[in-house]
Amino acid sequence: MTTDDGPIAKQTTYYENSRPEIVAALPRPLGAVLDVGCGAGNVGASVRDAGATRVVGVEYVPEQAERARSLLDRVITGPVEAAFGELADERFDTILCLDVLEHLVDPEAVLRNLRELAAPGAHIQISVPNARHVSLAWDLLVRGTFGYTEHGHRDNTHLRWFTRSDIVAAAERAGWKVQRVSHPPLTRTRQLDRLTRGRSTEFTVGQWYVLAQRSVG
Template sequence: MEYYGFVRHEIAPMLPAHADRVLELGCGNGATLAWLKANGRCNSTTGIEYSPDASSIARQHLDHVIEGDAEQIDLQALGQFDLILCLDVLEHLRDPWQMLRKLKQQLTPQGRIIVSVPNIRHHSILLPLLFRGQWRYQAAGILDQTHLRFFTQESAQQLLEQAGFQIEQCTGLGQQWAASRFWRWLGKLAWAKPFCSVQYILNGKIS
C-alpha cells in the first residue's frame, strides 16, 4: 500500500496560496490531499480513486472519495473546484485529452490544474531502445505496464493546450534521483535535462 501513500511535496512551488475546493484524480490513500488540508491550503478535499483498497484508506482522511474509473464518473455532479490535481494519472487513461476537457468544465474561472506525467525521453528508456532494441515494461516507473499513453515535454504541453489550458509553468524533475553521479551531474546541464528528467510537472489555468 506504500505505492499509494506518497505525499507529492514537489508540487508545493506550483500551489496557489489557498484553494477552497480541491479535486485529485488518482488520489491513492489521500496523502497529498490530507497534507494540503492539514497545512491550511484548502477547505474541502475530494478524491477519485480506482483501487478499492486505497479508496477505503482515503475515506479516513478526505471529505469525499469516489471509487471507480475516472473516465466513467459524472464529474459535473461533483461541482466546481479551485484546484485540480492529476499526478501521474493521465498516462493511465484511455483518452486523457477528453478527460482534461471535462476537467476544464469543473474548474472555477480563477482555478488551477497541476499535472505530472513521466518523461518517455528519459535516458533509461532511450538508450536501451536505441542500442539494444529493448522496450521492457515494468511493475512501476516510466514504463509501468499499466501506462496506456507516453509523453515528452512537448507532447505534455500540447495535451493541456489542446484541452484549453494556458501553461504557466513546466518543470522537469528527477535528475537528482539518478543513482549515478555522472547522470546527476549531466542533469544540471540545460541541453541534457530532457534526457535526465524523470517526469514533468505542469501548472495551468483556463486560457
C-alpha cells in the same frame, strides 16, 4: 516519490505518496481541491494542511479509495471517466492529476472534462512520465526491447506517452493555459544539468510537472 529516473515501485508506498514538492509549489489559496488518482489520500491530506477548504478524491483501486475516505471529505471509487457525472454540480479551485494521464485511453478528453469542473481562475497540476528519458533509448537501441515493467517509467499499465512538448500541447488543446513546466528535484544529474545549461534535463528527468490555469471562454 520520484527520482531523476522516475517514480518508485508500485507498492503500498506508491499509493501513500504525499508529493510534498508538488504541494509546496501549488498556487495559493488552494480552495476546493479535486485529487484525481488520490491513492490512499496522503496528497489530499497535505493540501488540506496547506489550507484547502475541501478535498474530493477519485481513485480507481477500491482498497486505496477506502483508505482515503478517512482523510478526505469525499472519495469516488472507480475510473475518472465514470466520476464526471457525480461531480457535475461541483466546482474546484485546484485540480490534481498526478501520474494519471498516462493510464488513460483518451487523456485529452479527461483534461477537457476536468476543465468543466474548474472554477474561474482554477489551476490544474499534472505530472507524467518523461517519454524522452535516456533509459528508453538505451533499451530500444542496445537491449532491443521497449522494456515494460510492473512499475516505474514503463509501467505495463501505461497507455500513453508524453514528452515535455506533448503534455504542454495536450493541456492547451484541452482549454488550459500552461503557466509553468518543471520536474522533480535533480540529484544524480544536477552537475550534468549545470554543464549543459539545462539541455540534458530533457533526457534525464523521469517526470514532467505542468501547472496550468483554466483559460477564459
